[in-house]
Amino acid sequence: MHSLPLLSLSIWTPIAFGILILLIGRDANAPAMRWLALVGAVVSFLVTLPVVGGFDVAKAGMQFAEQARWIEPFNIQYQLGVDGISLWFVPLTAFITVITVIAGWEVITERVALYMASFLILSGLMVGVFCAVDAMLFYVFFEATLIPMYLIIGIWGGQRRVYAAFKFFLYTLLGSLLMLVALLYLYSQSGGSFNILDWYTVPLTRTAQILLFVAFFAAFAVKIPMWPVHTWLPDAHVEAPTGGSIVLAAIMLKLGAYGFVRFVLPIVPDASRELAPLVITLSVIAVIYIGLVAMVQTDMKKLVAYSSIAHMGFVTLGFFLFSNLGVEGGLVQMISHGFVSGAMFMGIGVLYDRMHTRAIADYGGVTTKMPHFAAFAVLFAMANAGLPGTSGFVGEWMVILAAVRENFWLGLLAATTLVLAAGYTLWMVKRVFFGPVRNEHVEALRDIGAREFLILALLAAGTLWFGLYPKFFTDPMQSSVAQLLQHVAASKLQ
Template identity: 50%
Template sequence: MSIPLLSLIVFVPVAGAAVLVFMRSDDAVRWTALGFGIVDLALCIVMLAGFDTTTHEMQFVESRPWVAALGIAYALGVDGISALFLFLTALLGLISVLASWVAIDRKVKEFMVSLLVMQALMLGVFCALDLFLFYVFWEAMLIPMYLIIGVWGGEGRVYAAFKFFLYTLAGSILFLIGVIVLYFQGGETFDILALTAQDLPFGVQSWLFFAFLVAFAVKVPMVPVHTWLPDAHVQAPTAGSIILAGVLLKMGAYGFLRFSLPMFPLASDFFAPFVFTLSVIAIIYTSLVAMMQTDIKKLIAYSSVAHMGYVTMGTFAANVQGVQGAIFQMLSHGIVSGALFLCVGVVYDRLHTREIAAYGGLVNNMPKYAVAFMVFTMANVGLPGTSGFVGEVLTLVGAFRANTWVALFATSGVILSAAYALWLYRRVIFGALEKESLKALLDLSPREKLILYPLVILTIFFGVYPAPVFDATAASVDLLVNNYAAALQAAQDVALSVQ
């Protein structure tokens, strides 16, 4: 295409942030940020409308030299694995602007600039085709998220921001070393497609797999490097929680799909039992921890860790069902978890507390809110007819094909998620409206309806009709799984010939 569509998608938010710098009115800042968010989402819809679902090739490719002496290029492109995440990022970015309309009432310009820059960097992660460019986007997004938590967060915001920054930075140090090693081992190129085609020895793959694993595991986050997430969620403003749960966690899982499985298939197969173990622990342990929480946000944060356990489990099952299920679960969780944090923000803006015990009986004076919260709770549980069901079932089917015991233990997470999610819903929504502080609460405002209702529709639509997602990802997933299986078969044939 003559129009650099992906560059526009990535840099429209940056242009918006640049415009905001020169504004003084908070209302003008909000409306301008909203306008650029709408434009970016519209560009993503245009990209999806022109996306060819019949091919696994990269589409809308842009490439030009950046640092030619080192083989670094500004290269962008999307395939079936990455295209939908651009839409998810732009959608949740726009919703985050609307969610911050009233909640953020100080340093509004600085907040919106941070939010738009953060969105641009996350979009860059999902469409970078140069490993160095990917790393730049991957690391740079720490800064705006650090500011969003540390400046506009709760009372413990400084501690949470530092913890988030240090955890992710520590994981990225090994990632950087791995990028450098891969550059020399792969023929001194940062081209992701060229590096994927390389046939690296098992020893090199193992070392690089571990280096990449640490960085991706922190982002997902996987047990035991998950402890930064509950603190970050509790302290972050509503928009920060939406971005954290909806997009940032998906970047680690995306890294496994883009790098670990295709570039290091032998190491991925060797370490798959280790990843399965961590995934099952995440599903069961963090679900049990979620049941003990008294803070709504912290409960949903631990729930996110548990649900991302299904993603890593399905990914390393390395079959079509598992990988398709992992991608669908990532998209579904992005919508549902973001919506759940929005629901928390709705009542927090009114009552300024996240303690579960402070609520009860909201169905009596906030029925529309109760219905929206119910839909997202049911999706979080994995009720058939919601998007949460499709992803969980497919990851469990994929895991069953790879390891029966893993699937058996992971299935217990379905029961546990129902326990803590329904317990939370009952405590907050049902019962008599007895507390004086709750009787004056008003139901959803027009702005809140505009935010929540589209997410309700998407949650039900993809639960009833998931075909658009599977159609978009099928060709790329088939290529990934087939190449993975071929690499393992080739290694097995070499071992047999040596014997």
Template identity: 45%
Template sequence: MVFINKILSFIFLFPIIGIFLISFCNPREKRLLKLLSLNFSCISFAGFLVLWAYFDKIETNFQFTQQFLISPLFNLNFSIGIDGISLFFLLLTTLLIPICILASWNSITSNLKEFLIAFLFLDFLLIGVFCSLDLLFFYVFFESILIPMFLIIGVWGSRERKMLASYYFFLYTLVGSVVMLLAIIYMFIQVGSTDYETLLICPFTMFEQKFLWLAFFFSFASKVPMMPFHLWLPEAHVEAPTSGSVLLAGILLKLGSYGFVRFSLPLFPNASFFFAPLVYTIVLGSVIYASFTAIRQTDFKRIIAYTSIAHMNLVVLGIFSFNVIGLEGAIFQSLSHGFVASALFLIIGVVYDRYKTRIVKYYGGLATVMPIYISVFLFFTVANIGFPGTSSFIGEFLIFIGSFKVNTEVTFLSAFSMVIGGGYSLWLFNRIAYGNLKIQYTKKFLDLSFREVVIFMPLFLGSLISGIYPNLFLSSIHASVFSLLELLYF
């Protein structure tokens, strides 16, 4: 049992051990570098599965907690632990990192050693974000993610605007987070600690809550992203390598929604209720804008990037419904989006690796020459539009039920915009799968390889199983959501 109690610490350290070993390898030993990084990322995922197996579904407190004294003078401790809210964000992190490494197996040839170190370092930082129980250390991990992601986009990006896109990503997300740092410093001065559980029992005045909520909101809204903080996302997705886009859509966009659930709602409950109309307005504008903008895009990645904006703003709508159904739907939809959006970017990467273009008009008729690829594409297209039997249907259904109890008009308009989303998803699939083969652009056709099938399989199973049997995931979320609502209302 001692090992089980420390399993979270082991998961936290495996990527660092991998980085240490890779740093001593010869850069020319590319296969060894790939195998080391893949194995250590897979060990982290295996550790998560053990952790999930021993996770107590009825426990409302944090589990697998450990605390390390950093500075007794400043009452500063590094604390880690998870509950039902952070559990499945940890699942996405440990699952998608090995998938990203596999997706880059043949496409990344320059500076491979540094590329793999960047991904393992991201693995370490993301685990830190979702496990940290100290606000200051959460901020450190939260902001440190910018550095390896900036390099992944700027160094290994696919086109000439990659440096501009990386600066877009860095500056948009950094500026919002600086305000959050000032808020954390203010809270430390007032309370004398940045420990999360200590801050939960410290009452702030209404004026303090409004100021602190806004400071946190700017940081989290730029990560979701919500209008007008969304401009970095399409640029970053288009210029990033396939594995970078998978990580952006699958995990990094979840940092904003996780921040709202973990910090904004429980620490500033009165301000959350006060600013709810503002959130509804921004969410509605973001969903409608992203849905209509996606229709007119010609680049494969830009279309999926704008769908991500729409889906993640729906998640925020569920969070600010302030009820069990909406909150559970938001967390579940975050997990679903991690499966589906990641798979869609991998689908784009498959054809880009073969034909070096993402312009939709250059493709057509692939159903006749790449049937396995088109079958996978069809499944994730219907999953993206929330087809019954897929995870997105469960997540969106719960969100709309939860938000309907709070604001009928916003729910109706958001649901209508998702119908538009279904239209452009099917339009995109139809353009790629059917029609005439564009042999003047793509002369040689190769279906999915065994490696690519292995990459898609866990995402396919995750979306299908959670769509058919959602209680597998929801049962672990119930207790933590009820505990969160107690903080909101009592």
């Protein structure tokens, strides 16, 4: 037993700091608000560390459980817990929030308090998604994350920020409405419980499972996003400020993938097995087709945005192979993508702050002017291409092995991502960083300072740590994944 409500502290500490900044923040005291936001982000991250340190890797069920009455007439509880599936996303979310606060330190000069508060509040809400055991609490956190991200894109984004913000909001909101219907149906079938774990044993007909699968799929596939409901993501990434792109890629896309393993696989296991070929097909299309789309992009941010869609295709592919290696590989890919994609968007932001262009053709020879930055950029590019020794290799390799065990040709198709990712990533690196200096703007570039070096060093440390010693990250998830797959295998319609 733990005397402190660690999960509640992980959720509400950043939200409390965010609200405080909103209440006292003014343009005149922007420097103070930056420091207060940094303190709030660091404290929020430190609060999550005892959750990792106190986690029992041998247990498969929920740990650090908290429960309190919330909306009694409908038996809606404030109920929290983490298992091996959700554990790592709590500190990862808080860590990425520290990165985004530092990333916006000098770049954001208008409405600084609102900007910092939005990220802190968003951080707490996303942690809430990963910790919620009550389905309505999950839904509230899941939907509430739209508001701060909508503001981040709509206020501090690029020229088409309003269009991108509306598209992001409408796509994800409409998908979630079907999920709400599914939650209410499960509530009625379970005898009036919103506890997600109670729903794992609710008897459902084949028709009910198929319909519930479609409802959940609509919400989570859009959030990931899967092909063909992915079109909102490149627009959102291109228009979002650097911090918004980092959070969107590193954490928010994971909310949808997490929904698959928390809701879809255990609640509708028979429909999941029956419709697995559909999901696998869509995942392979994302890996191959979207990889080819990334190859022809002329905008660095769009290239990395499409790359994210392709890499997230590996996550859903791994989940629907129904093997320990595949599901663990999908989870590992989610965590790795948090480091690598966040670093890639941070690097693009570093260049954009200096050149005010994301067009690949406007660069060339950056290495000669920014050698320290180029070293980091090439490292993250290698991780994005799946180089062994980096985090980008581990999850992809686990999923490819799981796919080969299922079907050799499926594994071969999945493995094409290693070729495609190397193609579009290294081609971008070649044109941006190497070759002759092409224009006077590149000639005037200055290398990264201490603030940017710190951010990139932290992300590099995570990328290399994960790549060189993945066991530290995979051990806690094994028991929970094994329990999940045993439940899926045992549940069969008569």
